[in-house]
Amino acid sequence: MPRRIHILPDSLVNQIAAGEVVERPASVVKELVENALDARATRVEVSLQNGGKTEIRVADDGLGMGREDALLSLDRHATSKIARPEDLASVTTFGFRGEALPSIAAVSRLVLETAEPGGVGTRIRVVGGRIQSVEECARQPGTTVVVRNLFFNVPARAKFLRSASTETRAATEALTNLALSNLSVAFRLESNGRVLMDLPPAPDLASRVAELWGDDVAARLVAVQAQRDGITVAGLVDRPDATLTGPRRVHFFVGGRPFRDRGLALVAERAYATTIPHGARPSLLLYIDVPPGGVDVNVHPTKAEVRFRDRLAVEAAVEAAVRAALASLDSAATLDARPPLPQLRTPRPVHTARGPSSAPSRAGAGRPGRQDAWQLAFFVPAPVAAANETVEEPGDNRDDAQAAAAPEPGMRPRPSLWQVHDTYILAETRSGLLIIDQHSAHERVLFEETMRRLTDGGAVGQRLLFPITLRLSPAEQAIIDDIQPFLARAGFEIEAFGGRTIIVHAVPQPHPHFDPERCLREMLAELATGSELTRAARNQHERIAMTFACKAAIKAGQPLSEAEMHELFDRLFATELPSHDVHGRPTIVRLSLQELERRFGRHG
Structure with missing residues (x-):
């Protein structure tokens, strides 16, 4: 019988490979810019025509290539990034497969110009994967790739491209991802001659965010910086009071490499539990560093996904x-018109094969690798203290408030607290003023205390001299049957009295002004009918604790003595998340001394 299986020609193989690597113009932009960053470029310029369908031009000032390397770069699986199978376990570059450039050349008319420092430039023209010409050219060190007529020889693929504006947005998003992970590099994006992005090198992440999306977006973020089990997590996330119910921005990076992970986004959102309204979705910019060999980046055709060796630990x-970032006072709402941008101080050393290095220079030799540049530019230098001084770290989140709540001997005495309109408490701190909503603050206190009681076995309520008798609706009766054990742990001692009537013998005593009958009636009514608060709860414990905290907390309009205010202040800052109540509203609003001075004209 005749042989039916045969080896495909290289031109067809490259077109098949291009189907995985090159989905649209944004894919071309991503791959070419990643190559530029791997070549240690300090400036990358991208130009699009007709959304990239007509032309894509990517120019960089990186190391460039000599003639032989330039020709080899157009062969499949030719790369300078890895050499042995073991290298796949510790890839520190964006590219490593050697597929992108030949795949792009297979479905376009491509011109590659490149030159090494001190060398002669090379220009290569490729049409549909076939080299048409190779010649010398005069140019500066670096590489320029021009891709024209994408999918000209694969019309079926070209039909699936969207409008020019849609393709431009996709390319912008791809470049934004890379700009967020390479702060020491300047980026410029033009579309049909119009500048869409012009980013200088950024001193820190918040500055890059401000350049991309504006100061107002950057100012509503709070810094994340922690290390656990050898895993470093750093970045910026929305303050709870700034979260929205509409679209949000989610960017994850591991070792400086962007990746998608819906599961990890849900995990980060879980940390916002009881701090944001039901349905609100925070923006997340998180950078993860794991020990060597802790992540596999070779699991997706476009390297858009990764696989962690210890997923649960990550x-x-x-x-x-x-969660730790949301516990900081920096996550509280602010009245400042110009709040300072969040900053991340120099962290503990990250896991990388390269050691710390100086900032990138324009010379080719001796420049740090891409991961080093990311590592250095991501953080701002930590302040240097004199021998007899201490440095205040931004992660020490409740410094001002806790110093006010429990001053050490020899320190200035605890500042006075003032109640305003029987609803708000004013507290002076070293950096300004805190305005505390007494009802919201007490909600947070009662919620966390009740959660501990429900988990640890409960608390004994105060016996009533005259028990309370309540007649319930059918829905409330059904609820009380389900939650009576939980109410007992919260301090309510309840006994059935026939029909739909119950007798309450003991109740918790959260404050001297507590009305147990009103609290229990309101709790049962809300649990029976449902509300945004009860729907936000993740389990029965949270549902009971949230409802009790809301109904039992000190009300707005309740006068408090100085001792009561101090007790509430101290208990609030002993909680895990003092700045946010269980409805997702702020308990604290900050007003900085700088803002006060600016408003009174003491400085600009």
Whole structure:
């Protein structure tokens, strides 16, 4: 019988490979810019025509290539990034497969110009994967790749491209991802001659975010910085009061490499539990560093996904890091018109094969690798203290408030607290003023105390001299049957009295003004009918604790003595998340001394 299996020609193989690597113009932009970054470029310029369908031009000032390397780069699986199978376990570059450039050349008309420092430039023209010409050219060190008529020889693929504006947005998003992970590099993006992005090298992440999306977006973020089980998590996330219910931005990076992971986004959102309204979705910019060999980046055709060796440890580290950031006073709402941008101080050393290095220079030799540049540019230098001084780290989140709550001997005495309109408490701190909503603050206190009681076995309620008799609706009766054990742990001693009537013999005593009958009636009514608060709860414990905290907390309009205010202040800052109540509203609003001075004209 005749042989039916045969080896495909290289031109067809490259077109098949291009189907995986090159999905649209944004894929070309991503691959070419990644090559530029791997070549240690300090400036990358991208130009699009017709959304990239007509032309894509990517120019960089990186190391460039000599003639032989330039020709080899157009062969499949030719790369300078790895040499042995073991190298796949510790890839520190964006590219490593040697597929991108030949795949792009197979479905376009491509011109490659490149030159090494001190060398002669090379220009190569390729049409549909076939080299048409190779010649010398005069140019500066670096590489320029021009891709024209994408999918000209694969019309079926070209039909699936979207409008020019849609393709431009996709390319912008791809470049934004790379700009966020390479702060020491300048980026410029043009579309049909119009500048869409012009980013200088950024001193820190918040500055890059401000350049991309504006100062107002950067100012509503809070810094994340933590290390757990050898895993470092750093970045910026939305303050709870700034979260929205509409679209949000989610960017994850591991070792400086962007990747997608919906599961990890859900884990980070879980850290926001009881701090944001139901349905709100925070923006997340998180950078993860794991020990060598802890991540496999060779699991997706476009390297858009990764696989962690210890997935559970990474998830735990991410959730704990975000939760710790939300526990800081920096996550509280602010009245400042120009709040300072969040900053991340120099962290503990990250896991990388290269050692710390100086900032990138324009010379080819001796420049740090891409991961080093990311590592150095991501963080701002930590302040240097004199021998007899201490440095205040931004992660020491409740410094001002806790110093006010429990001053050490020899320190200035505890500042006075003032109640305003029987609703708000004002507290002076070293950096300004805190405005505390007494109801929201007490909600947070009662919620965390009740959660501990429900988990640890409960608390004994105060016996009533005259028990309370309540007649319930059918829905409330059904609820009380389900939750009576939980109410007992919260301090309510309840006994059935026939029909739909119950007798309450003991109740918790959260404050002297507590009305147990009103609290229990409101709790049962809300649990029976449901509300945004009860729907936000993740389990029955949270549902009971949230409802009790809301109904039992000190109300707005309740006068408090100085001792009561101090007790509430101290208990609030002993909680895990003092800046946010269980509805997702702020308990604290900050007003900085700098803002006060600016408003009174003491400085600009």
